[in-house]
Amino acid sequence: MISPAMSAALDSWLAHQRALKGAAENTITAYQTDLLGFLTFMTQYHGEAQGLGPISRITVSDMRAWMASERARGVAARSLARSLSAVKSFYRWLADREGFEPTAVLSTRSPKFQKKLPRPLAVDAARAMIDTVEVQAREPWIAARDVAVVTLLYGCGLRISEALGLTARDVPLPATLRIIGKGGKERLVPVIPAARAAVNAYLDACPHPMEPDAPIFRGARGGPLYPKAIQSVMAQSRMQLGLPATATPHALRHSFATHLLNAGGDLRSIQELLGHASLSTTQAYTAVDTARLMEVYDAAHPRSQNEADN
Structure with a gap:
């Protein structure tokens, strides 16, 4: 379905994600599945194996066709957004390596979806x-x-x-x-x-x-x-x-x-305990209202502390 050169490029990119980006094995497996699905579609859609040449000529229309096909198969918007992210990441790396223009793929908009809010227990x-x-x-x-x-x-x-x-x-x-x-x-x-x-x-x-x-x-x-x-x-x-x-x-x-x-715990400390790279992820994990977040912020902010000392 894909050429040996493309297969080697995919393996090289996955190795790059594993070694330099520190991606977990589950993430690597998901990337591989998403990209093989994408390349399989392009092979069937164009009627030719996806090598380095054909992949460099993918158009906006091709991307729309792939995304429409995925939605028709019942792929949820969240899952499709994840697959598109993997495709873009691989394509950006490949374009830089092979010297072709990646705009058609990178400009593809991710489907909108409503983020699921966590529901902690009382x-x-x-x-x-x-x-x-x-x-x-x-x-x-x-x-x-x-x-x-x-x-x-x-x-x-x-x-x-x-x-x-x-x-x-x-x-x-x-x-x-x-x-x-x-x-x-x-x-x-x-x-x-x-x-x-x-x-x-x-x-x-x-x-x-x-x-x-x-x-x-x-x-x-x-x-x-x-x-x-x-x-x-x-x-x-x-x-x-x-x-x-x-x-x-x-x-x-x-x-x-x-x-x-x-x-009474502060968000930064909780972020470290959970192992989150981003504070926004920690905020999503904590089911507290805006007033409580502002209360925690005001208590921890240097300016608030200075005002309290004066």
Whole structure:
């Protein structure tokens, strides 16, 4: 479907994203899928394999046809915007390398979509979720495991992949945990006593040996624990509690940020704890109204502090 030269260029760009941009493997896979889909469409649309020559001659009309085809297949605006971003990034890199004009692709407008706002749990709902998760499993060690994972998500603001990626080298959990997050970015996360106690209780109950490099959280048969298991137990729990479908593992991370801000934490510190590159991302994570944000801003702003001193 694509020429050997184009295939080599794509591999080179993906390697560039991985090595120099620090993109995570999941991101690399998504890029590859998006670009292969785009190139496959262009091959079928023009009736010829997409090599370096044909790709340099893509027009605005071609781009419109691809986007219309994607929407006709039922691709959501958010997903199409992500695919277009990958195409533009690759095209910009390729144009600079091969010396052709990329305007037709780079000028293509991204489809508009409404950003989904995070929906954190209320404080009492988050606590009830941890209590209810504990009674779902028949085996005590699995119950302790699920409580430990959920407590890490809510108490430390970890992504589920980060919690499940902890190995025996990370235990006993220190007061401050070093986490490697998205894109290989490193951050330090304080571990609250409740999270440390929950993990210790699980380790005491777990029947499987803890090899140094093996994940500490195990499935029923001893293999690595996968996110689906935690998603499932939380789904059962939220049905019992009457919580909405948005009460997911990731919602606990939103809850961590929101409750911390409501308790007086500042956005910059929360940004560092979550591992966000942009403060605007942290603001989106925290479900607080504008008045509360301004209150936090005024309290932290140097000018406000100077006025208070005078």
